[in-house]
Each structure stands twice: as C-alpha cells, then as structure tokens.
Amino acid sequence: MRKIDPEKHAARRRLILDAAIACFSRKGFHGTSTAEICAEARMSPGNLFHYFPTKHTIIAAIVEEERQETAEIFRKLGEEKDLLAALLGFMDTVLDLAGDPAYSSLALEIAAEAMRDERIGALAATNDAELQAALAALISGAASRNQVDSAIDAPGAARWIAAIIDGIFSRIAVDPGFSPKDEGAMMRRLLTRFLCS
C-alpha cells in the first residue's frame, strides 16, 4: 500500500491551486476546463482528481485559503500599537491587491460565483463575516486607546468599510479612471475622517 507523504501532498495541492488561480484569472471559472488546469499544473487528470474531485472543490479551496490568509493578516495587525495605522495599512494592502490584475479578476470571479452557486456563496459569506468581525475588533481596540472616536459604533463602521472594500474592487471592473495606486491619499482622508472624532 502506498503511504501518503504529507509534505509532498501539500506541495502538489499547492501546485494545483496555483495553476487553477492562473487559469481562472485569465478565463474565469466557467471558461476554464479541468483539462486546462491539468495542462497548467503539468499533471494527469487522474492525479488532479485525486486531490480535487471537481472544479467546484478547487474554487472552494481558494476561498478557504483567502479566509485563512485574511485571518493571519488581522492576527498580526492586532499586535500593533497604533491600530488606526494598522487599519489604514490593511487598506493600503487592499488597494495593492485591487491594482493587481490577476488578483482583482479572481476576486470579481469569486463574487460572481458566490451569487450563482449557493455553496460558494456560503463560503464567501463566512469570509465576509470574519472580515467584518476582524475590522470591528481593530476599530474597537483603536477606540479604547483613543486612536479613533471613542464613541464609534465599531460593527457599524466595519460594515461600511466592508462596503468600501467591495466598492474598490467594483471600480476596477467598471471604471478605467480608477487607478488604485493613486488612491491612497483619498482612501486615508475618507477613513480617517470617518473614524476619528
């Protein structure tokens, strides 16, 4: 009987996810066949199906990975002294990601798929709820240190920052005049004034 080497397993899983992300960014979920993912990963269909039995399970794994990465980012941000600066730094990262064509087209694909497919929708809703909770925790920590308005409704403000993040990615899709790398100053004006008293 063949034994599973966990490191090799993780490495091959990673290889498939990276290949799938590259394909999805270029051609969308529905425009990409599993055959194309196999070609990109230089792997046989049988081998790929051993890791991911359907294209849907690959998309679900990408959304779950996004969740873990976001959690890790916020875990680190929570350790900083200036939590308003930490939040603005997170929003700089959002602008950077929105300015990366591969990332932003994948994010828009996931948003569209979340509306079409209930299971992906449920995963995306979990990510969104966790993002809002992490933003609210950061704002409420900043409020207790008087780094923002100490009377602010932290979950309410987090909901609007989540809306603004959605809006940034939506701009990429509809507005060729929106260049994320040039928007740092306006983003800081918007959020600093919103949060501070």
Next chain:
Amino acid sequence: MRKIDPEKHAARRRLILDAAIACFSRKGFHGTSTAEICAEARMSPGNLFHYFPTKHTIIAAIVEEERQETAEIFRKLGEEKDLLAALLGFMDTVLDLAGDPAYSSLALEIAAEAMRDERIGALAATNDAELQAALAALISGAASRNQVDSAIDAPGAARWIAAIIDGIFSRIAVDPGFSPKDEGAMMRRLLTRFLCS
C-alpha cells in the same frame, strides 16, 4: 399602409420594458426567455420583436433609461440651495433603491452583464462616467458655496462616492446584516466628514 401612432408606440414600449424588468428581477437575464417576457406583457412574439428584435436590445434600453433618469435627478438636485444636503438626499435615494429587492437584483444583474457583454459594458461605463461627472459638479458647486471643504478634489471625491454606491449594492448581495433603511446615519457620517473640512 399602417401609420405609427407615437403615443401608442411609447406605451407599448413601456409595457414591454416593465414586463422585462419584472422577469429579469425574478430570474436574471439569462434565466428569462423572450417567451416569458411576452407572457408577462401579454403580447405576441411578433409584436414584441417589432419593438425589440433581441433580448439584448431590451437590456440596452433599460440601461439607457437608467441613464436618463439619473440625469434628470441630478438636473433637479443642481437647482437646490444646499448642495451638500442635495447630495446626501441623493444617497438616501440610493439606500432606498438598494433596499428594494426588485431594483437591487436588477442592478446586480446589469453589473454582472456589463462584465460579460462588451456592448452592455460600454453602456454601463457611460452611465458610470455621467454619474461621476454629475457628483463632481454637485461637490464642486458645494465647495464654491463653502458647503463642503472649498479645497476638495471634486472628481477624486466623486470617484470614491461612486465606489461607495457600488459597495452599497454589493453589500445587498453578500451581507444579510446590511439593512439599507437602517444605514442612513452612518452614510451621513461617512460622507459629511469626508467632504467637509
């Protein structure tokens, strides 16, 4: 030869658009057949095709109608004395529309179709550019009357307000905790502080 009665023509066109909007809100563009639009409008396929030869021309007409309605709203807003209040009133209307399930599902359908179909994408981009120009004109008028920060970058601020409008509709799709009718106060806090010095 049959003569065209312009009033009757406009009324039947209106009837078809309303029927199509009702169908699209319920089942999306791709989930709706022209036969269903005919049934909703109580009209024969031959009659419908006389007004709109394809489903695409119906969608295009809806997006064009949206453009005209937005232009008319801003024409009236521009006549008000307090242009910041006018802008906040417009944003109240946006929250009202986002809270209307039929309107918001149609808006999300149009946004999705704009990404899939180049012609609808071009129409949606025109609407977006006109919305931003109208917002910028309102902000710049408010700045010249000292109703907002007189040094504000009006087109830059308009770009972010357009992003926030996108974000409001996106929240409807992903966040069951976002209830537009309860968000007026946070919206006012966000925009007043952003725009005023």
